[in-house]
Amino acid sequence: MFRTMLAALAIVTLAMAGHAQSQESLAGSWNGVLDVGAAQLRLELRIEENEDGYSAVMVSVDQGGSAIPVSDFAIEYPEIDLQMAAAGARYTARLTDGRLVGTFAQGGAEFPLEMARGAVEAAGPELAPGESEVFVDAGVRLAGTLRLPEGDGPHPAVLMLNGSGSQDRDVTIGNHRIFAVLAETLAEAGIASLRLDDRGMGGSDSTPATGPRELGRDAGEALAFLRTADGVDARCTGVLGHSEGGIIAFLLPDASQPDFIVALAPQAGTLEETLLEQGEAMNRVMGASEDVIEATRARQLAMLEALASAPPGEAGAAVEAAFLAHGIPADAARQQAAFWGQQYVQEAAALDPAAALAGYDGPVLGIFAQNDLQVLAEVNAQRMREARAGLPATIGIVPGVNHLFQASETGSPADYARAPHAMSPDALTLIAEGAGEIIAHTCGDAR
Template structure:
């Protein structure tokens, strides 16, 4: 789900460093030599923990694959010809590794007074380790969608879930701020004996289908993907449901009449028109950021002005009209053009007032919805209330998980800037709740 907060703001320009004052070419090359993935196993004296180090310039993340793929930002203190070192302040840990070969680092991992030996080698030793994950292609009216079919252990056939991304351009892992939300969720569900299919969005990764003109096109894609998943080897065709995150939950309902899923599992689901969601989202983010009600009211007025342009059937070029409206309201030209291009797209115009309510009522299968109590992008209570109102008399269960944000991460404020530094792509308690909800839906719909 995109964030739509329209502050009047000024642009900052980064100065270009003089080459004489910048790092030397050799130092830059030494740092770049660490870019990519490094992997190894940490012997704790008990459990063996698989670690993956991702380095990109001055940024690094240490991933504990056996602890729900917890992503721990690492502050680099050294990366030169002699070795690589850094601190993981979130867990009070540090690594100090010497360069023992072109593709090997050896040294120590320290935490809580303990110092353990650690060796990392270039590349991901664990890619595909223990997984029955295969590339998967879905043919749609708009073109091909590429994804990953993750089958659990055993011969099957297995119950399965189609995973539908939220808004914006996301890959099959639903990477948000570097957090592979759907990849982690797929692994957790595989551990419960549930197969999953996750897909690259149109025009992303291996998907060749063009950008959609409306959410209804994505609903048609979801129907095609459900049909393909039912036919996949190792999948129980009688037990295939849809899981949607954020806007993906709305897409699941919109597509349900095309190829009826066994159930729908909604995660932080958008259960109202985009305009209403954006009004609620932006006010919540402004207030949580300390902006105050007056700032939220000013932003609402800006949204009203933009939505008026987006709704005007006489407008032929929405991007240009939005840009002009924002410039008139005081936005810098470059910022106005950027916002105009984003919100002037056919998809945004079509989605603005599209109400999923009738589709939520029309689907008579079982539904379970989970919301984050600290979600500031799709607020829990109003979307819960919309869902329950639309599904009165239909099998529907709803729960709000306290302490987690829009990505179901443990959160302090719920603000989007917390996403990247969360210790887990999804909190362990959220993965447990989602897994239990999925198992309950299978028991309810596949008897």
Template sequence: MTIFPASAMAAILFVSLNPELEGRWGGELDVGAAQLRIEIVLDESDGSWSGELISVDQGNARVPATSVTVEGDRVIIELSAASARYEGTLTPNSQLDGEFEQVGQTFELDMARMAQPAETNAPPARYDNDRDIRVLNGEVTLAGSLRLPEGANTVPGVVFISGSGPQDRDMTVGEHRVFLTLAEHLADAGIASLRLDDRGVGDSAAITPHHPQDIADDMGAALTELRLQPDVNGQCVGFIGHSEGGSLAFMAAGSSAPDFILSLAGMHASMADTLIEQGEAIVRASGGSDADVAAQRAVQDVVMTALRDTPVGEAGPAIEAGLIEAGLPEQIARQQAMIWGQAYAQNALDLDPAPYMQAYPGLFSALFGGSDLQVLANVMSERIIAARGALPTRVSTLAGHNHLFQLEASGLPTGYTTAPHAMSPEALATIVEEVQNLIDMSCQ
């Protein structure tokens, strides 16, 4: 069962109140071939309800609710982006007994209230220094926020580039706002930052990217816009890319010429290699056997073969048929085909980032999390060193940190939302110091 990330903002309906429903709920969805951990967050404000579904075992994919209806002890959550619906009833022992419907199939999904993290480490809400920004790249318009230091006057600046999938400008993961947290710390160090809603998120244009270069071009336009801001030193700007954003920064560099690039847990390999490596790492860290790893790889091979052997944009039917033949239920195969059958996935699958890394002559620094299971620090570091050769490059690893640079030793995606902070204090200090070093060396 695949839960789709949504590109639309959550809609809110005005409904009756039941404060006992508010909060975070967790349960396990048994779809036969797999058990998926599901979380639902319900929030009531001024008489209206909003909600969000999180698929924990699918990289914490988030689906904002199209509507939330509360009728006494009963809650109905519509999730149109996933063609899904959840209906649950609050029991006397404070649980939700309910059913999850998707693609014409119904699954039992009972949920228990989850404790909130003891500490969120959220940054101070100093929005007075945020400036609304619009970035134009041809017919694409991206909405964003420029965070400026107090009393900003021609300060250096960076553009944040998010990783795979549509994300909001704050890179919100559960209750954590990763980019917003980092932006606040950079501002405290005298560095401006521009963070953007990806295509299809927030107020940005809902124009589907067909190739990673499409997103890279968006980011190049963002760097150009950053240079034009009156409070920013246009001669000292760079990229900070997270995950796939690390590779996209190099692809954007050809046309935008950043003064420096910082990669955070960067995907400096093809998508195919990265998926294979992270798949095995997560299966083994979850207690899986060699047979489980082989089964995971077999499913990956089905998808990747279909992507490689069909015309761009036409892989969906081949993926669905191959997964059904491999033994997956039809509804799961259909959902996977809808995700992986997109042109972007086909164009990104075997794209080698090494030539882009070799073509950029400027200063580059890469920081990895030692516990990261999505981007493996050792193998990615080796690829960077091999590609960059004698070009100015620094690679380092923070022990005990996961893909989001939270201090979380397991590295499993389940830790992203349960960690007590968006990024650890050590990681924030290290990243800010690294950006400052890049500025000092490249902006003389």
């Protein structure tokens, strides 16, 4: 579900104080490397100057991630101060000899960050043997990687759909390329795959989606493209979705239905159920008191009620008022409302996953992660069983892994970037074997 990740994408407006023509303009691109020990992240700060001051975008070149709300920002030349309260992050720097020299702070830790003028040199996506760069016209242009197994084919294939938040085609988290590793494992099992940059990421167009069903239409166009690709068996193409992608897999238009669906840790509950469950689970892992757990739940319920009752276009104000009523500081409430008040979130909150699960009559493989704190395994597996009653479905739980199917005792999202592997080797084997079995059962003669 919604992840707050170090050095993801942040869009801010900077107030300008005391700016004179004689001062060196801060406009343009800046780049630097944030060394956090476990990973080195290339950051690019893009600043534009306009009549009201500055506007800027900070991008983590090596990570896909959700937008980080910014609670406060200022420029008092030659110093800048960017604060991102939702991530507990802050970048302060001083313009010195043509470079921004400063400190990036998050979670009580501080890291030096020096940025020079110029954009990060675009290297393009990493392509392994058997991979090629492709582009899908879905009304918006979506860039992706087609991975073919060895051999002439035609091969069964899957369209890979990632979870919520803006992510690149590889689902890059820290030094891990989650979907690239999964695609390699599938190729070794004789299964082709197509993975895509989300809208606004990598080579894809930046037009934002209005809701999950629009992403379902994107997926339908991508699946149609996959069926025409050289080396792919058009009679045996399915969708493999993770987290929110595991529900979007069930939202493709009727004219673009997959032959089968593999859903990894799919969000089988409503957004309300999922947020409440993951909020409590994460608080308990962090050792929060019952009072904190209950206060968190009350805030979440107030936000969700405001979201559900607000007319179109007014959700942001309603959500902000709900947070203010629960004691959230004004700046933080405003920034939280900018995210939770989006049309996309409002449509996601209205989605009925059970109806989507029941509305597809083809074969389904559902695989959950035992220690998942974002999509709780047992309760969501049971929801899928109930929704798929009387329909073909195989549902299982992989022991000892987190939401990304990495080996993890706690399941904490804090372990995602520092796990020793992108995905657990055991989990990869189980996923590939399960996909092979549903393909053999579904496509038998077609293969």
